[in-house]
Amino acid sequence: MIEQQLALYLVMGSQNCKHDPVETLEKAIQGGVTFFQFREKGLGSKIGKEKIELGIRLKEVCHQYDVPFIVNDDLELVNELDADGLHIGQKDGDMKKMKDSLKSYQMLGVSTHNLDEALEAKNLGADYIGVGPMFNTLTKDDIEEVNGPIVIEEIREQLPNVPLVGIGGIKHHNASQVIEAGANGVAVISDITQAESVKEATERLVGKVIRL
Numbered sequence: 001m002i003e004q005q006l007a008l009y010l011v012m013g014s015q016n017c018k019h020d021p022v023e024t025l026e027k028a029i030q031g032g033v034t035f036f037q038f039r040e041k042g043l044g045s046k047i048g049k050e051k052i053e054l055g056i057r058l059k060e061v062c063h064q065y066d067v068p069f070i071v072n073d074d075l076e077l078v079n080e081l082d083a084d085g086l087h088i089g090q091k092d093g094d095m096k097k098m099k100d101s102l103k104s105y106q107m108l109g110v111s112t113h114n115l116d117e118a119l120e121a122k123n124l125g126a127d128y129i130g131v132g133p134m135f136n137t138l139t140k141d142d143i144e145e146v147n148g149p150i151v152i153e154e155i156r157e158q159l160p161n162v163p164l165v166g167i168g169g170i171k172h173h174n175a176s177q178v179i180e181a182g183a184n185g186v187a188v189i190s191d192i193t194q195a196e197s198v199k200e201a202t203e204r205l206v207g208k209v210i211r212l
Contacts, residue, residue, distance in 0.1 A: 009165050012037070014045060029061065036070065038059075038083070099124060112130065115151070115158060118155045130165050131155060132187075149180070165186065166185070166186045167186075178209075192205070
């Protein structure tokens with residue numbers, strides 16, 4: 001089930017959006033987004049009550065369309081919003097402890113950069129694994145070395161049944177490379193959130209990542 005849900009994974013906060021974030025998310029889902037991560041982080045992002053209120057509205061949109069609503073690296077916010085899961089990076093805390101803190105219906109996603117990290121994430125109970133950065137990206141300033149889709153191939157060879165999503169610098173013109181390498185889906189930010197027409201941009205990506 002999760003393998004199909006990961007097909008087109010939108011990562012977004014209000015700071016990423018050219019248009020209203022709630023409207024952006026709804027248009028993106030209408031265009032084909034299948035999974036959503038709320039990442040309200042960085043310059044211009046909301047904090048406190050405003051962040052929670054935005055999270056509630058975005059979760060409502062997700063659930064209206066049966067799309068999982070995941071929170072980025074904030075266990076407290078996961079509980080506050082009763083999100084469908086948590087996504088963490090390598091430096092966001094004790095993976096095992098995070099997994100054990102989640103409710104039975106909540107999933108854990110973990111960002112990894114290589115085979116060793118992916119194997120550790122699987123052993124510690126990750127429900128899906130993010131792999132990246134696939135390509136150069138301006139969205140994150142703490143980016144690791146770019147090794148590209150070949151890392152997906154290496155991980156897929158060792159973990160044939162683990163849900164994998166490629167992350168980092170993915171656009172409509174390179175998304176298919178990530179799927180061909182063995183990923184179940186791709187995670188996208190700016191190619192959707194900065195588009196003039198969010199729905200059209202999403203549909204263009206769907207054509208590159210959904211296996212018919």
